[in-house]
Amino acid sequence: MNKGDGIETFQTNTFGFNLPCRQFVIAAERTRERRLPMVDEFVLRTLHVVRTITAPRLARFFGFEGRDLGIVIADLQSRGLVVVEGETLALHASAKELFRTSDELAPTITVAEPMLADVWFDLVTKHMVGGRGLRNVPHLISLLVRQTLDESEARSSFHDNFREYLRIARGDKSADQWNLYSILDVHPGRYSYVQIGGSEILTLEPAPKLEARLQLDDYDRGGRTRRLTEAMTAELSTRDQAAPSQVSSNEFARLTGKENLGRWTRADATFDLVGWYSHELRSGVEITAPLVGHPYVERNRRLITSLLNEAKLDVDGEDRWDLWWLRPGGARWGATEDLPSTLDSLRSTIRARSKGGTLTTALVCPAAVSLKDAHLFQRIFDRGIHAPVGAAPLALEILIVANALAVVSVMVTLSPSVHIPIGYATIDEDTVKRVAELSRKSSFGSESTRLWPKVARA
Known part of the structure; x- marks a missing residue:
């Protein structure tokens, strides 16, 4: 066949599916590592290398006035990062932990913040889905609910797929920088649907064949694509079309x-x-x-x-x-x-x-x-x-x-x-x-x- 004529394959029909979902509202805390202010970082990095140093010598090294260095040291001491004995300065044991995640001996601190997560799970595969634009579209094909999901399962799934949630639901490009610290509460919410499209493609060689192809690029994780495909194909098989006459x-x-x-x-x-x-x-x-x-x-x-x-x-x-x-x-x-x-x-x-x-x-x-x-x-x-x-x-x-x-x-x-x-x-x-x-x-x-x-x- 001549591909220039565009007759090697045809899209003959398209479909849309309503995938049933349930919402859970999850209160949690998340953490990430953050660099210290530049002056604090360089003071701690110096102490990490030299172990101990006198305050006047450290001031001369950085070109600080004595009062300026005193403000920095007082702040680090109040936060339990520096030990001061007379004029001698040294790292506190807790400060040494700040260097544990850096490849370049740059001290980092763990920052924690609360978050309220509006999480949606599909009720066919129990995976998380994006929560934007969810609605029921009456003329599309509604898939049957195949799973139930309770608070404990939602908690466990959110824990195991926390960064996936940040990427899918919040579009966070820095999701890998965050860690889930704790889950404080889980409340079940309402039901809705997410829409998934598909096409019926006709191929003519070696013999005419119609194949349903589903748009599942965003769902290709583990065995999820297979389970969704099975559910959609099963529902589609129950729907007839007019026969030639x-x-x-x-x-x-x-x-x-x-x-x-x-x-x-x-x-x-x-x-x-x-x-x-x-x-x-x-x-x-x-x-x-x-x-x-x-x-x-x-x-x-x-x-x-x-x-x-x-x-x-x-x-x-x-x-x-x-x-x-x-x-x-x-x-x-x-x-x-x-x-x-x-x-x-x-x-x-x-x-x-x-x-x-x-x-x-x-x-x-x-x-x-x-x-x-x-x-x-x-x-x-x-x-x-x-x-x-x-x-x-x-x-x-x-x-x-x-x-x-x-x-x-x-x-x-x-x-x-x-x-x-x-x-x-x-x-x-x-x-x-x-x-x-x-x-x-x-x-x-x-x-x-x-x-x-x-x-x-x-």
Whole structure:
């Protein structure tokens, strides 16, 4: 395959997971070694080398006035670091301990300070996680709580991973300079979630294969990556996706006006993705582009946004446009933070091109998508609609933006176990009009159910 065509691998879907966590508030004391003030350090270093010396001789050595040296010596004596016998000075035994951590005979002192640690532990592996931005994102996939964590376990984990906490939760680049002196108290707090992303990657050689790859760079410690991967893979395996169907393929051809998908279907009913995609890239049509994967994956999102920038958009007197997204069936669709990112990108494009205009978004769910699953996207789309039975093929996906851009995708079979969406994004005016008219007629009928908002917006 030609890597220049970008067809060696494809990202076909993305996922996001809610990893359950629990907070513990830990009161502790930490210590670190610190250098002494310069004058104190050099006096002690001199005494460490010569053992004993008279005060006048030490004053002459440093060029001190007698009164200045007296102030320094009095301070060191009061801190139990110097022994004064007449005019003779010597190190106190405790001062000799100050040199124990230095490679250059530089005395250091141990500084202790209290700290209040807001510590979060994930409830799958019992490891600490960063506490910033924790929240529950309803449309993502929530992992099941697999572990319980009590105060004693939190205390033990914090003790064993104290510097890791400083690096992860506090971003302390000098974490290695600190030591944990004591843990005074541990209080359990609230529950929340940290988000972890992942992708579904299609490789075509030697045979089509879909692989879930999780973004676990920050979690690669010990066996943690393996346990998280197992938990996420298990949850992902319970989520289905729409299967290819002849009904969906026929509707795809009707909407797009492209009847040639059959040309790329082999005798065993598998789809020749490489042949189709290479052919479409060579066609050189700038206003229509082939897509592999759902519209919200990064590569497709960039392409769709770029096309919208070039689309014919009548901005005279208009300040509000509509986005209409018919999602396919299956619980794997849209469980990603790439979905709201795509909407934000399209909103920004409309706002920039219309100098302040707004884009109102609507999600249309096939009848086979449960009301519970449909409502997971209530925070993302302005409106939610439940299509009547038979109005929307499950393996079809349609996106229409401002009646200027259309995306139509359909599920195809690459092997008995690999099904992916392929389709087109276009700003061809006739095609966009065709898609808008044919798809809205069936999906916005009187039998559709408004899910949100319950009262129509003005």
